[in-house]
Every structure is written in structure tokens, then in C-alpha cells.
Amino acid sequence: xxxxxxxxxxxxxxxxxxxxxxxxxxxxxxxxxxxxxxxxxxxxxxxxxxxxxxxxxxxxxxxxxxxxxxxxxxxxxxxxxxxxxxxxxxxxxxxxxxxxxxxxxxxxxxxxxxxxxxxxxxxxxxxxxxxxxxxxxxxxxxxxxxxxxxxxxxxxxxxxxxxxxxxxxxxxxxxxxxxxxxxxxxxxxxxxxxxxxxxxxxxxxxxxxxxxxxxxxxxxxxxxxxxxxxxxxxxxxxxxxxxxxxxxxxxxxxxxxxxxxxxxxxxxxxxxxxxxxxxxxxxxxxxxxxxxxxxxxxxxxxxxxxxxxxxxxxxxxxxxxxxxxxxxxxxxxxxxxxxxxxxxxxxxxxxxxxxxxxxxxxxxxxxxxxxxxxxxxxxxxxxxxxxxxxxxxxxxxxxxxxxxxxxxxxxxxxxxxxxxxxxxxxxxxxxxxxxxxxxxxxxxxxxxxxx
Numbered sequence: 001x002x003x004x005x006x007x008x009x010x011x012x013x014x015x016x017x018x019x020x021x022x023x024x025x026x027x028x029x030x031x032x033x034x035x036x037x038x039x040x041x042x043x044x045x046x047x048x049x050x051x052x053x054x055x056x057x058x059x060x061x062x063x064x065x066x067x068x069x070x071x072x073x074x075x076x077x078x079x080x081x082x083x084x085x086x087x088x089x090x091x092x093x094x095x096x097x098x099x100x101x102x103x104x105x106x107x108x109x110x111x112x113x114x115x116x117x118x119x120x121x122x123x124x125x126x127x128x129x130x131x132x133x134x135x136x137x138x139x140x141x142x143x144x145x146x147x148x149x150x151x152x153x154x155x156x157x158x159x160x161x162x163x164x165x166x167x168x169x170x171x172x173x174x175x176x177x178x179x180x181x182x183x184x185x186x187x188x189x190x191x192x193x194x195x196x197x198x199x200x201x202x203x204x205x206x207x208x209x210x211x212x213x214x215x216x217x218x219x220x221x222x223x224x225x226x227x228x229x230x231x232x233x234x235x236x237x238x239x240x241x242x243x244x245x246x247x248x249x250x251x252x253x254x255x256x257x258x259x260x261x262x263x264x265x266x267x268x269x270x271x272x273x274x275x276x277x278x279x280x281x282x283x284x285x286x287x288x289x290x291x292x293x294x295x296x297x298x299x300x301x302x303x304x305x306x307x308x309x310x311x312x313x314x315x316x317x318x319x320x321x322x323x324x325x326x327x328x329x330x331x332x333x334x335x336x337x338x339x340x341x342x343x344x345x346x347x348x349x350x351x352x353x354x355x356x357x358x359x360x361x362x363x364x365x366x367x368x369x370x371x372x373x374x375x376x377x378x379x380x381x382x383x384x385x386x387x388x389x390x391x392x393x394x395x396x397x398x399x400x401x402x403x404x405x406x407x408x409x410x411x412x413x414x415x416x417x418x419x420x421x422x423x424x425x426x427x428x429x430x431x432x433x434x435x436x437x438x439x440x441x442x443x444x445x446x447x448x449x450x451x
Contacts, residue, residue: 007087014086014111017321018079021121024325035328035355038074038122039362040373048205052367055377056207059198061157062125074123081131082120086111088134089278095141096177099289106285112313114231114320115277118270121324126271129155129162134278136166137173140184149190156198160209163195165275172259172279212376215268230273233312234284241283244290328412329359332443337363339439340408340446351388351401352410353418360410369406389422397428401449409435409447 021034033039044050046064050057057063089110093103110116119127132155139148152170156163170191174184181188202209246256259279266272288309296302329337340350341364349367350360357371374381388400400406409429411419419426429435429447439446 007090010086010090010107010111011083013108014083015079017111017117017317018082018120020321021117021324022075024321028325028330030330032329032331032334033071033075034122034324035359036122037124037358037372039358040371041123041125042071042074043358043362052361052365053371054367055373056205056212058160058207058209058212059157059202059205060125060159061154062128078120078123078127081127082116085116085120085131085134088131088138092134092138092141093282095138102285102289105288106281109234109237109284109288109313110278110281112317113234113277113281114229114316115273117317117320117324119274124271125159126162126165126274129159129166130274130278132158133166133169133275136170140170140173140187141177143183145184145187149187152187152191153194156195157201159271160195160198160202161214162271163198165272167191167195168262169275169278214271214373214376216270216372216375230277230280231313231316233309233316234280237284237287237309238280239283241285241287241290245283245286328356328443329363330443332441333359333412334363336410336439336441336444336446340364340366340410343438343448344408347405348407349405350408350410351406352412353415356410356412356415366408369404386422388425389419390424392424392427394428394432394434397425398434398451402451407449409449410444411447412444 025031025034041062043052044057044063048057048059048063049055086107090103090107093106098106119130132151136148136152136155139145139151152166155166171188174181174188199209242256242259259276262272262276263280266276291302291309292306337360340360344350344364344366346366349369350364351369352360354370354372354374357368357374360366360368361371370381370385384400388397391397409425416426434451435447435449437445438448
């Protein structure tokens with residue numbers, strides 16, 4: 001197949017896969033962005049301090065580029081970045097003379113992987129950093145050291161945390177591709193200096209990055225319903241590929257052990273998953289081609305095994321796209337949130353699940369008790385949330401509500417299930433005269449706390 005046709009197919013297939021979640025939402029008359037980091041990025045545009053949540057923000061040049069406050073840009077840019085990432089991956093593999101069948105398998109596995117779809121379905125700063133990192137690697141493979149160095153300087157100014165991952169990612173590439181450290185010394189020095197300078201800029205803007213580490217709740221597999229996990233089949237294929245490509249030697253042992261350690265750590269970081277996925281997919285592609293090519297004593301077992309692997313991967317992808325397309329918010333959610341905005345005073349806060357935080361802040365313009373970044377700044381809040389949701393003591397509950405100026409409780413299906421498991425706050429809400437149900441729809445309900 002001609003290379004131009006392959007490039008066209010990569011653009012078309014990756015584009016279709018990435019627009020599917022939002023297309024399905026549109027067909028269901030849901031025009032709203034998926035509940036994700038995009039709401040946080042759009043809300044904090046042109047800010048260096050989050051006045052709503054009263055906490056500092058990491059420095060990013062994205063906060064000062066007028067185009068990126070536009071919702072249309074927030075939807076189109078991730079799509080372009082995703083296509084760019086797939087193409088760059090193809091060009092890098094071609095540059096290293098990888099067999100055509102292996103390249104085809106790797107690119108297909110990449111495009112249908114849940115992490116890839118999650119990363120490039122909505123606007124995320126680490127997605128921009130990842131795409132630029134791959135471009136740096138491609139330039140390094142062509143020995144364009146100066147261009148790669150200049151390009152890398154931009155990455156820490158977009159996302160300081162992702163730039164550290166980018167630095168490690170490039171080091172792994174240089175080590176695994178047996179490139180001379182001496183030949184890439186200028187790039188390495190400039191990359192280190194640019195990351196160090198960006199850390200200094202963040203400290204200048206009162207954001208100590210090592211104090212606020214973005215650690216998330218542990219999750220790994222997308223097949224279990226996690227929205228940003230790995231496919232189980234791809235993960236198994238990756239481990240098989242890692243074993244097949246294992247090379248002896250102290251240097252390789254250090255690299256492989258480091259890789260496995262990073263894989264384990266990725267359970268606590270979505271951005272790290274996006275980076276490590278690029279490596280896992282290479283191992284998975286090798287394993288898939290190996291299993292397909294090797295001689296089997298019984299051909300029927302071979303066919304069934306390959307078919308099961310393909311079906312498992314496709315099932316995970318379809319399940320992920322379906323779940324993603326059904327994520328909040330829809331018209332019911334937005335109507336409930338706009339109701340809170342109309343009813344509430346600016347200083348009053350909202351209690352809901354951390355997953356709803358960015359979405360609530362964006363549509364209500366009110367602070368939430370928790371969001372997905374709260375644990376970075378105050379880990380005690382999670383303990384306090386547990387005490388609040390599990391306690392049936394009205395006095396203790398009221399003390400926490402008054403202390404945090406919590407007046408509104410936004411309850412959707414997931415948060416209600418959580419409250420039912422905790423068996424505390426929901427009981428008080430439904431039995432105490434301190435709470436009034438002021439809004440109810442098919443998807444959400446709002447309760448008002450009155451002292």
C-alpha cells in the first residue's frame with residue numbers, strides 16, 4: 001500500500017474514532033462538552049489564581065492565548081492533536097525501519113486504545129505536551145537537534161507536570177534507540193534548563209509544583225468501567241511484547257525496571273497513562289504480530305485466540321466510546337446547574353462528588369466543596385467529606401456545612417449511589433427539616449440547606 005494512502009487512512013480512522021463520542025452525543029440532542037478537564041481549562045483561562053476555589057494555578061501560556069477560551073477551539077484542537085499524534089507515531093516508527101505489519105498493528109492499537117480516545121476527545125494541556133513531545137522525538141530521529149531543542153522549550157510553558165513526563169519520555173527514547181548521549185547533549189541540557197526555568201516561573205507565581213503533586217485515585221483498566229484506564233487485552237499483549245523484546249544487559253534491566261515502575265505509578269495519574277500508553281502499544285503491536293505469525297500445532301486454536309484478542313480490544317473500545325458519549329452533562333444537568341446559579345449568592349458553595357466539580361464551577365460560577373484537584377491542595381478535605389457523608393449526627397453535619405459555607409447539595413445518580421453506601425448524609429437530607437428539595441429532574445436534584 002502506498003504511503004500516501006496509509007497517511008490518509010490514519011487521518012480518516014483516527015478522526016472518526018475521536019469524533020465518535022461527541023457525534024453520538026449530538027445525535028442524542030446533547031450539544032454539551034463531556035464532563036472533563038476542559039471545563040477547568042476554559043474556566044481558569046486568563047487567570048494565575050483561581051479566585052473561585054481560592055487556590056493558585058500552575059503557569060501556562062494557554063491561559064493567555066485568546067483563542068483557547070473559545071468552546072469551538074476546545075473541541076477542534078484535541079481532534080487535530082490526536083490525528084497529529086497518530087501521524088507522528090507512524091513517522092517515528094517508519095524512521096526506525098520497523099516492519100510494515102508491526103507498524104500497522106501498533107497504529108491501529110493506538111487509535112482504538114481508550115487512553116488515546118480519552119486524551120484527545122476533549123481539551124487537556126498534557127495532550128498538547130504529548131503531541132509536541134512526539135514531534136521533538138521525530139526531529140531528534142532526523143538529527144534536527146536545534147529544532148527539537150527550541151520546540152521542547154515550549155512544553156514546560158504549557159504544562160509543567162507534563163513537561164517532566166516529556167523529559168523522561170525523551171530520555172527513554174534516546175536510551176532504547178541506542179542514540180548517543182553525547183550527540184544529544186545539547187538537547188538534553190536545553191530540555192533540563194527549560195524545565196528548571198519553568199519550575200522557577202511557577203514558584204515566582206506562588207505555585208510550588210512539588211508541594212502540589214497531582215495524584216489521583218488509583219485505577220488501571222478501562223474494561224472495569226474506568227473512563228481513563230488501559231484496555232486489559234492491550235495490557236496483556238504489552239507484557240507479552242515486553243518479554244519477547246527483552247534484551248540482557250545492565251542498561252536494559254535498568255530501563256525495563258524503570259518502565260515497569262512507571263506503569264505502576266500511572267495508576268495514580270491520567271497524564272502519565274497517556275505517555276506510557278505510547279510505549280505499551282509498541283510492545284502490544286509486536287506481540288500481536290508474533291502471535292499471528294508463529295507456528296501453532298493446531299490452527300483452530302490460533303484462529304480462536306487471535307479472534308478473541310481482536311474482539312476483546314474492539315469490545316473495550318466500543319464500551320468506552322459508549323460510556324464516554326453518555327457522560328454528563330446533558331440538558332437536565334445544565335438546567336439544574338443554571339438554577340443553582342440563579343438561586344445562589346456568589347459566596348455560597350456547592351456540595352457534590354469531586355467528579356462533578358469542574359462542571360459545576362463552570363456552569364454555576366460558584367465554588368464547590370471538592371473537585372478532582374482538591375486532594376492536591378488539601379488532603380484533609382477528603383477525610384472531612386467521609387465524615388460528612390457517613391455521619392447521621394445532625395449537629396456534626398451542620399458544623400461541617402457551616403464551616404465550609406455549604407448551602408447547596410447537587411445530587412446525580414452516581415453521587416446518590418455513593419451517599420446510599422455511606423448511609424449518613426442522605427438520611428439526614430431526607431429526614432431533617434434542615435434541607436429542602438428545591439429542584440428535581442430525571443438526572444439531578446438540588447437540596448438547599450437552611451440553618
